[in-house]
Amino acid sequence: MNDSRSPWTSSRGPVTPNRVWAVDFQFDSTTDGRPFKIVSIIDEHTRECLGDKVDRSITGEDLIDELDRIAAQRGTYPNVLRCDNGPELACAAMADWADGHVGLHFIPPGEPWRNGYVESFNSRIRDECLNINSFWSLAQARVVISDWKHDYNHHRRHSALGYQAPAHYAATCTHQ
Numbered sequence: 702m703n704d705s706r707s708p709w710t711s712s713r714g715p716v717t718p719n720r721v722w723a724v725d726f727q728f729d730s731t732t733d734g735r736p737f738k739i740v741s742i743i744d745e746h747t748r749e750c751l752g753d754k755v756d757r758s759i760t761g762e763d764l765i766d767e768l769d770r771i772a773a774q775r776g777t778y779p780n781v782l783r784c785d786n787g788p789e790l791a792c793a794a795m796a797d798w799a800d801g802h803v804g805l806h807f808i809p810p811g812e813p814w815r816n817g818y819v820e821s822f823n824s825r826i827r828d829e830c831l832n833i834n835s836f837w838s839l840a841q842a843r844v845v846i847s848d849w850k851h852d853y854n855h856h857r858r859h860s861a862l863g864y865q866a867p868a869h870y871a872a873t874c875t876h877q
Contacts, residue, residue, distance in 0.1 A: 718874050721745040721806075722768075722779040723819035724752075726759065726787060727827065731836045739846060740767060741826070743819045745783070747871040748859050750822060750850045751775070755843045761792040768798075781806050783816055825853070 742752030808815035830849040836842035862870040
């Protein structure tokens, strides 16, 4: 697999930042029972959580806006966006957006382990943030989740990154 859009360039995953971003969604609810949706976007090399969108509904167009915001902040788009076949991802708007500049790699239905980086992240945010907080409002949920993601990026050490936090590791990558 020598294609530059290939999601894997070694047996351990992407070897440079911004090669593969993994995307997934999860749901929670405010104390009044109204659901909200969280998008997680992970750089598979640096393990950084790039996305910060929390809303009552997130459409394909909303996701595109978030991806464009992240790309503008980072100065580049990923080569590949790894995702499941959810309606926000497997829609015409996403296909049109990706055409020509981002490869879409859809994992097979029912095989979430093929998107392991973001699934692992989702497990952590569920256990360490969502399950231990009651959210009175969407605004409160946004603040608490954003704070947790900031802590994850700047203070959570990862053995795969030489026990550095993702943001620190990303800042020291010389192979960008």
